[in-house]
Amino acid sequence: MPEETQQRYEDSDLYRIRHSAAHVMAQAVLEFYPEAKYTIGPPVENGFYYDFDLPRPLTAEDLEKIEKRMRQIIAGGHVFTKKVVSAEEAHQIFKDQPYKLDLIDGLEKGGFDEYGQPLAEKPEISIYQHDTFTDLCRGPHVENTRKINPSAIKLMSIAGAYWRGDEKNKMLTRLYGTAWKTAQELEEYLAMLEEAKKRDHRKLGKELEIFIYEDEVGPGLPLWLPHGGVMIEELEKLAKEMEEKAGYVRVRTPHLAKEALFLHSGHLPYYAESMYPPMEIEGVKYYVKPMNCPMHHKIFGSKPRSYRELPIRLAEYGTCYRYEKSGELFGLMRVRSMQMNDAHMYCSEDQFEQEFMGVIDLYHKYFELFGIQKFVMRLSLHGKEGLGKKYVDNERLWLKTEAMVRRAMTNGGVPFVEAYDEAAFYGPKIDVQIWSTIGKEFTLATNQVDFAQPGRFGLVFMNKNGVEETPLCIHRAPLSTHERMIGFLLEHYAGNFPVWLSPEHVRVIPITDNQNEYAEGIVRQLREQGIRASADLSAQRMNAKIREAQLMKVPYMLVVGENEANAGTVSLRVRDGSQQNNIPLAEFVVRAKDRIARRAKELF
């Protein structure tokens, strides 16, 4: 990306427009609710928001009223004026605004800006005024309200948000808005949102019969329909091929284990809130596993290990259960039952870099196969304050392993960003960040260093010098979980999967019922060749059958009428709408099998 040549968002006109629109919105809200307390209102990607502490909840009608009033304020052409003030003056101006006073204290002490973000230096305190509204603000703004295009703004939604983003604090009312330079830009943005909704995996998952949720089963517990089942099989086949080539071995472990195991691993103290509560049998507590690692550690420790057999790579598509808070569930992207593309690699310190980069290499192979281009690799580091709480209390090992990962990534020439205070409790990690079609951020793949658990489990191997040494462990899940991967792929391909991943490869469409028998014969032959095929023998006309197959995004439609039946050929209609008539069936089979076997990007 040519980031250097791009203007920073903070310096752009749109940023000023949105920031100013947020102030105008706040003015309008305060006019309707003079007793409201206002907090912060920054520009964000595609728009802006403002958080208020309001006497009552807002409704959709309120949004309309506020938006209308905003247009009136804009038309007033009020000038934005900046004034630098002392902390005392600021206290006086905002004496009735407790949240502002809180922010001023942050500015005064230094260390935090007006949005509560950490700052390197103590900033000056400034206010911006326009018309009747005064805000604690460092700007920048447009010169006057007329610079906001009244036909290019729109209030989008009402949401809750905690003060300072902390769930222990009061829940405020957040108003989201969007603002652009022109009405056309606004229209395009809204159209883009509509388009994004069409590829939402929850919608496509239902339409393409991939998965469902059932009230009686439970939230976050998806039921995979036959089409989803096929996709899972294909992903597992892919992973197994790749992992076998890379020297992994497969293991299988149970869904439950005694409390003692998770105490031993250190998960319970850090993770109990995300685990399903224990069940007690014969006086012993059992937990449903939230991850596979403790069991894999037990397998590693099941016999004496020599440096000669390292690295040992234990792989398992293990099903895990995590008690995610109800409001956090989201389609397939955030679930409570998940099957992870999991493996644990045990290696010596001098093998670490090669092993770690071997995983990164695997990522790249998968991303190339799927054509994934928009992602960011994040190196997640520990936070000093969390040592002994969120993180294993051993700063020396944290710094050491973080440096190892940083060096490995740098030596491998893989671009990454660093994220402070986002590590796993047992070590630093590389997460692959992606975005859902409606803009939610997710970790797809993950690759984590574990310097804590092997020691806790007393895992050792005999090194060259005949001395016992503790291995490092790398946790990795390049294909994430079945749930998240399929959710992501649905959106990534908008349901138009490459042939190998398509739940149905071929739909045979007889033109009249005189060709039903011929169609069924074709299906038998295709299945014999490992091609997923079915015939549409319904009483509908050909056009309706084609339409249905198109809507289900079946890559190959084989239309057969009298001519084809007599000649032993098929008329191929590809999902992209192209057509090739009178192909001998054998020829179609050869080409289709080739596309499937190669996991080709092209259809035919």
Next chain:
RNA sequence: GCCGACGUAGCUCAAUCGGCAGAGCAACCGCCUUGUAAGUGGUAGGUUACGGGUUCAAUUCCCGUCGUCGGCUCCA
């Protein structure tokens, strides 16, 4: 979990002020025998998420529970 909105047939959606719950598609039974995105007639389909309340009368108003959605927080 928190704030807010929503929940009607398998799916997508109607139902005025509280007054007999409706359509299209799908399903089923026929007719049509069809050449690359919906041929046509009929039949059936509902405890309006669940439980309570107000009322002569509740899809509609009120309370609770469950679930979904938009955010916040948290995460593979």
